[in-house]
Every structure is written in structure tokens, then in C-alpha cells.
Amino acid sequence: MTSRQSPLAGKHVVLGICGGIAAYKSVSLLRLLVKAGAEVQVVITPAGKEFITPVTLSALSQKPVVSEFFTANTGEWHSHVDLGLWADCMVIAPATASTIGKMAHGVADNMLVTTYLSAKSHVFVAPAMDLDMMAHPSTTANLALLRSYGNTVIEPDTGYLASGLTGKGRMEEPENIVRVLEDYFAKSQTLVGKKVLVTAGPTFERIDPVRFIGNYSSGKMGYALAEEFAARGAEVILVSGPVSVTASSPAIRLVRVESAREMLAECEAVFSGCDVAVMCAAVADYAPAVTSDRKIKREHSEVPVIQLVKNPDIAATLGAAKRPGQFLAGFALETDHEAENAAEKLSRKNLDMIVLNSMRDAGAGFGTDTNKVTIIDAGGSHEYPLRPKREVASDIIDYIETRL
Numbered sequence: 001m002t003s004r005q006s007p008l009a010g011k012h013v014v015l016g017i018c019g020g021i022a023a024y025k026s027v028s029l030l031r032l033l034v035k036a037g038a039e040v041q042v043v044i045t046p047a048g049k050e051f052i053t054p055v056t057l058s059a060l061s062q063k064p065v066v067s068e069f070f071t072a073n074t075g076e077w078h079s080h081v082d083l084g085l086w087a088d089c090m091v092i093a094p095a096t097a098s099t100i101g102k103m104a105h106g107v108a109d110n111m112l113v114t115t116y117l118s119a120k121s122h123v124f125v126a127p128a129m130d131l132d133m134m135a136h137p138s139t140t141a142n143l144a145l146l147r148s149y150g151n152t153v154i155e156p157d158t159g160y161l162a163s164g165l166t167g168k169g170r171m172e173e174p175e176n177i178v179r180v181l182e183d184y185f186a187k188s189q190t191l192v193g194k195k196v197l198v199t200a201g202p203t204f205e206r207i208d209p210v211r212f213i214g215n216y217s218s219g220k221m222g223y224a225l226a227e228e229f230a231a232r233g234a235e236v237i238l239v240s241g242p243v244s245v246t247a248s249s250p251a252i253r254l255v256r257v258e259s260a261r262e263m264l265a266e267c268e269a270v271f272s273g274c275d276v277a278v279m280c281a282a283v284a285d286y287a288p289a290v291t292s293d294r295k296i297k298r299e300h301s302e303v304p305v306i307q308l309v310k311n312p313d314i315a316a317t318l319g320a321a322k323r324p325g326q327f328l329a330g331f332a333l334e335t336d337h338e339a340e341n342a343a344e345k346l347s348r349k350n351l352d353m354i355v356l357n358s359m360r361d362a363g364a365g366f367g368t369d370t371n372k373v374t375i376i377d378a379g380g381s382h383e384y385p386l387r388p389k390r391e392v393a394s395d396i397i398d399y400i401e402t403r404l
């Protein structure tokens with residue numbers, strides 16, 4: 001593929017290099033990235049420099065290699081935050097067991113890990129190590145953590161290792177790593193020009209200034225969807241109830257709300273200009289009829305009876321207002337009669353598709369980092385395996401794209 005054709009052309013790539021024998025392959029990787037038209041900034045760990053010289057890397061990337069937090073003789077500060085913002089993607093190849101562990105647990109004691117923690121873009125990790133280190137439960141658990149953060153692990157190959165042993169641990173060949181990145185960027189450009197509304201999190205319905213009716217929704221699924229839409233080039237409006245997760249992509253406009261009524265107002269204000277809306281919020285079905293201005297006191301009152309009123313159905317309201325060409329998706333979290341309930345919501349709310357979670361599936365639903373979903377639409381139902389929420393988001397959006 002020439003640089004004119006490559007989806008990597010013009011992309012900003014941070015190439016992280018750790019201290020391992022496979023660092024020699026990073027030179028080929030760097031050359032291929034540059035040949036594909038990418039602008040590459042190398043960040044190398046102190047141990048990495050024992051295996052490969054910064055001179056080679058800076059000559060090939062035509063940029064000074066970054067390794068320390070500042071240049072010793074001039075005091076010039078290297079901003080990992082700026083690098084993290086600059087990057088369209090970060091690829092760490094080779095990633096050693098030590099760096100993988102630091103990334104998984106936020107041990108930010110070098111420039112590579114601080115850049116990783118600051119990166120707003122997608123991160124690819126290409127492990128390279130001896131077969132026993134690779135098979136150790138600690139490495140497996142740390143890689144699982146990285147996947148749960150939405151990072152892509154480029155699995156190492158099986159073959160002859162520097163230790164003289166044969167097994168799984170060889171860093172994937174540079175050509176294949178480049179192919180993974182090219183696929184990512186080719187895919188990531190599919191939603192440029194589309195405007196997407198996502199609702200996320202719970203709603204809180206006030207009883208008094210200190211109490212509310214709410215639910216256990218963490219917002220993780222909705223935020224993962226928003227990030228994935230943004231990564232594919234869409235402009236995203238994320239209307240979110242109170243959650244502790246944060247949105248990192250600059251393409252996401254985050255609108256914070258508290259109650260179902262506020263969420264409805266924000267959604268109605270933008271829906272007509274959107275191509276796609278995904279209703280992922282766990283909206284409280286009822287709100288107190290009256291909200292007390294003052295804290296309801298225990299001593300001076302009878303046991304209070306809280307009269308409830310029905311909240312508006314945001315998905316159904318948008319469903320009724322939907323124009324041809326707009327795509328509306330909902331979620332259904334069910335404990336029983338899952339498929340029937342989801343199908344009923346699909347038609348009652350005039351949705352184009354519904355994503356079903358069953359509370360009976362371990363690892364699915366509220367608060368978890370994983371999810372297991374079934375997508376139901378007029379054409380039938382499609383079951384997906386248990387996966388990290390960012391990967392589930394990717395599956396859902398892949399499906400939506402087939403319907404646009």
C-alpha cells in the first residue's frame with residue numbers, strides 16, 4: 001500500500017518502545033508507519049534505550065525521541081499531556097510485562113506510561129516476552145485490564161523466542177501491526193459528518209435537597225458508545241445523568257442532567273438535527289409528585305408517604321417525532337421474558353433496534369466493565385458474547401452502520 005492510499009496518511013502516531021529484544025523490530029515498524037504517511041513520535045522507556053539507540057529512531061521519525069520528563073541540559077519540559085492530545089493513536093510495541101503491569105495499574109513513573117495515561121486516542125499494545133512470562137496469570141490479568149479500558153491487544157505470535165525456547169510471546173510482525181492500525185483508521189472514518197445523540201447513566205428524581213430516587217446505572221455502556229461513535233468520526237452529544245465516569249474524546253459534547261425531565265428537554269432540543277440516537281440511559285420511571293425545598297426531618301414528621309408521578313418516556317417521545325432517515329436505538333435491561341419484553345418495547349417506542357441485556361447473564365448489566373447483549377430489530381435477533389463494554393459498543397455501532 002502506498003502512502004497515498006494508506007488510511008494512516010497524515011495520522012499522528014505515538015510509538016511507545018519498551019526494553020525488550022523485540023525493540024529491534026520497532027525500527028521496521030517505524031519505517032513502515034512513516035512510509036504509510038504517518039507522523040510518528042517515538043517515546044521510549046529508559047530500558048528501551050539499552051536495546052536500541054534514540055539516534056536511529058529520531059533519524060527515521062525525523063523527530064527527537066522522547067524518553068525523560070525533561071531534557072537534562074536545557075530543562076525543556078516534555079509534556080505527556082500535549083503528546084496524549086496530539087496522538088490519533090498510540091501503539092506500544094514491544095510492550096513488556098513490566099510496562100503492561102504499569103499501564104494496567106497506573107504506575108506513572110516514566111514518560112511512556114504518563115503519555116499512555118494522558119492519551120485521548122485509541123491505544124494498541126503489542127506484547128513481547130518469554131513464553132512463561134506471557135502465560136503468567138499476572139500478565140493475563142493485566143492484559144484483560146487493558147482490554148477493559150478499551151485498548152486493543154495485538155496478540156503475540158508463537159515461535160522461536162530470544163530465550164531459545166519456543167512458545168507464545170513473539171511480538172507480532174511490524175507489517176501485521178501496521179495492517180491492524182490501517183484497519184482501525186479505515187473503520188474509524190465511517191461516521192464522519194454524522195451527528196449522534198447518546199443518553200447515559202441513571203436519572204435522579206429529587207425527594208428533597210439531600211435525597212433522590214435513582215438506580216445503579218454506572219453510565220459505562222453509554223460512555224463507551226459515545227467514545228466509539230466519536231472514534232469513528234461522528235459528532236456526539238452525550239446527555240448524561242449523574243455518573244462518575246468521564247468522557248475523553250474532544251468530539252463528545254457532554255450535557256449533564258439530573259432528572260428524566262431535564263434529560264428529555266436536552267434530547268428534544270437536539271434530536272431533530274441528529275442522524276442517530278441511542279437511548280442507553282436507565283431513566284427512572286417515576287418521580288416524586290412534590291419535591292420538598294427543605295430536608296424532610298425524621299423527628300418532626302410522620303413516616304412520609306411519597307406520592308409518585310410517571311416520568312416522560314424519552315425514547316418513546318423521540319420515537320414519535322422521528323423523521324425518515326433518522327435511526328433510533330434503545331436498550332432493554334430485563335430480568336425475565338427478555339426477548340418478548342424487548343420486542344414489545346421496540347414496537348411501543350417506535351425504535352429501529354433494541355439492545356437487550358439480561359440480568360440473568362453474569363457480567364452483564366449495571367456497574368460491570370463487561371456486557372453481553374442481543375440486538376433485536378425487525379429482521380430478527382443477533383446474540384453477542386460477553387465482552388468489555390467498549391468492544392460491545394463497537395459491535396453495536398457496527399450493526400447500526402449496516403442499517404444506516
Ligand code: CTP
Pocket residue numbers: 199260279280281282283284285311312313314315316329330331332333345349
Ligand atoms: N427509556 C426512556 N425514558 C424512560 C424510560 C426508558 O428513554 N422514561 C428508554 C431507555 O433509555 C431504554 C428503553 O427506553 O432505551 C427501555 O428502557 P426500560 O427501562 O427497559 O423500559 P421501560 O419503558 O421503562 O419499561 P420497564 O421499566 O417496565 O421495563
